[in-house]
Amino acid sequence: MQLFHDVANQIKCQPLIDWKALNRPVVGYTCSQVPAEIFHAAGILPIRMRGIETDGMDIGDAYYGPFICSFPKCLLQLVGKGAYKFIDGAVITPGCDAMRRLDECWRKAGEDYDGIIPGFFYYFDVPHKAEGHGMEWFVEEIEYLIAEIEDYFKVTITDENLRAAILEYNKGRRLLSEIESMRTSETPVVSGSDMFAATIAGTVMPRAQYNEELTQWMASLSQSPPMENVRKRIMLIGSITDDPDLIRLIETDTDAMVVAENLCFGVRSEGRPVDEDADPISALAEHYLGESTCPRMYGRYKQRLAVLKEKIEQSHVDGVIMQNIRFCDLHGAENALFEKDLEAEGIPCLRLEREYGPMIDKGRLKLRINAFLERLGRGRKYASSN
């Protein structure tokens, strides 16, 4: 477990250092709609890019405008400072407008800062719809991406490699699901921050090593006693979060625990396996686009609401904390709709706006979270078991 926290809290973590020491390539990607299995199948380590450990915003602000989410700005800041010089490739996706503009901002910063643009720099054009022609487009995008990887890294990605990668990734997904059920159970044995650190680590660590760690962790969890003082069961949703500290803020010095989340670094995208029997590219496309529960998939609000309600029910959630990074309208607007619909069903909700980064507004957030938890104390829907 400690390894997961170490990985979650540092960009240049030990598993990465070990991987690079063997001269093996690493590719960074910016959105959970990029099928990591493709890189794994090519012997490349795919890592989800994070903005942690940022200690300034001079570079982020120099290229991005002022009305932009601080997450991609932090990424750019780190890129400009050379924190990602170890990657051999980068894949940019049009997750949201701020994210897709990382393409230009990164390339332009590359004109001013030496060596920050990796040799493989790719724009992966993910559509906003998964029906018919949207899915066809995405399948083709995956095929183009594979061809480019093969060409640049001089590798061959066969259906067989892809199937093996899917199996390896699914192994981790199944382990995570099992651990997740130990967290969502009425007597949880794993905290929200531990679970979140584990899912973040899964976006960075070599998969085999990750699966091994998960297996060991699961074995130790099955011997663990239930967590104490879990009286308020919280779900956390909203804008991008890759910092277990946000979860810790809810869980520390309170009787609350984050028993579920719907965050793109969380179990949201890691929880379900990819179809192992279908054509591998179609299966990946179906998983990464077809099953996406990200608000960038416009017109699917009702499905996402249904997913939330199901999780709330399954995890016995007492209240939902919805956060959005300032200028993240995707989550800001959707949180408002969720709040309206969930409150109407008697599920207490708290909406928070925050900045991404090293918890600069911790005091304010803590105050509001604690006030919300007090409100929950007065009329929880689910009785707590301990």
Place this chain on the structure above:
Amino acid sequence: MRAAIKEYNYDWLMGSTLSAAAKFPAGTAKEIAWAYRYIPYFKGIVKNFVDAGPPGIYFMDLLAGYYQNILDAHAQGKKIAATTFCSSPVIFYAMDIVPLTFEVLTAIGAMVWKRGMFDYMDYCCEVGMPETACSSQRGALGAYLADMGENIDIVLCDTPGVCDTNANAFVFAAEYLDKPFFQLNYPSTLGDSRSQAYHVKDFQAMIRFLEEQTGKKIDYDRLAENLKEVEAQDAITADLEDMLMMVPTPIPPIYTLMIYAGRFCFAGHPGYTRLLELLRDEAQKRMAAGVPALKAGAENLRVLMCYIDHYTVDINFYNYLEERGIANAGSILTRNFRDYNPYCQALEGSCYGVDLSSPEAMLDTVAQMNARLPMVRSIRGPYDQHGMWLDECLALARLYSVDCIIYNGTPGCRNTWGMVKPFARDIEKQGIPVHIMNDDAFDDRVESWEATRERLDEFFTVRGLL
């Protein structure tokens, strides 16, 4: 929302205001002077359009008709589709659907009302939309969320291209009002066969959706009529574009607004053809008589608005340009990207042609035309990709002989604020001065018009342009 504001049906209020304003010039000079005394809060805007002559007066009448169509829709058995300015109304008119374009309605409200659209914008936030959402939808949308306007039946938007906040506003509207929703989706590339095919499939899916919603099949004869009208409109627009290229131009700044606002509301409709004819005829008359287009007389400077114009109270921005003797070569909204326009030679693959030979050809035409509407054309992909925003601005700057380029938008536009700084630097590298305005085109509370004007003056002075 203040109770007083809720007392009137929004569509009726706006439509009546404009139709009353359009009747002004029918009076004698004395009657008009007296009438102005009775409308101190509207005098500025009415006078601006009345002073613009026949096109200005006709423009107000045309817009009043836009609201009237909305008001009459349900009684006539038509559906109302809330849609974006980057979605051509041609198809709606061919399907007997009444379009209702939030951005245009917000701009009109912002120009006409002394308090702008503030109350309506704030109402959207009251019901949950983020305050960082784009003001161009937040304005008019507020009225419909507050149930002050006609009932919207269908919601239709574009993704991406226009920014996320735009699409989000439509998603929010659809869910909040519980209405059927469709998005037109744009890949990041344009002009290649793969994205062309995607547009057509997407457009066909939209038509199927609209047919389901209305219970009516698309009428291809009607579509052909509308597209013939588009042909005529494109031809006149090309004449106007030619005149915009002349130095000095006979086209006053406010004409560019009328060119695109008319297109967003009435493309394919004879009313818009009439407006364009009036604009062209007036400009030609002015040219023949040697009358300058600008109130200042001389044309001291030529600007290209690389994004949108500024629309708040009394269209102060256009007056400012007139007073300083600045010709407006238009904005991203003015161009129509018809294949015979001169800028299309420089932007290969970026333009559309019209083919009426079969239903399939017509659908293809509308799909390709739609894919070339302002934002979904120029900022759908990386700005420095072939034919995108940078190429377009540089090509236009050359063709229209502009002295500088000005960016103006809204803080809600993540898409452009995400890269406008490097974009501006790239243009500056070509020797063209660029000014980034920090205001909100629809909301003077973000930056007062006075401050915006000061900054413009400062830019022109510091860069030695005026």
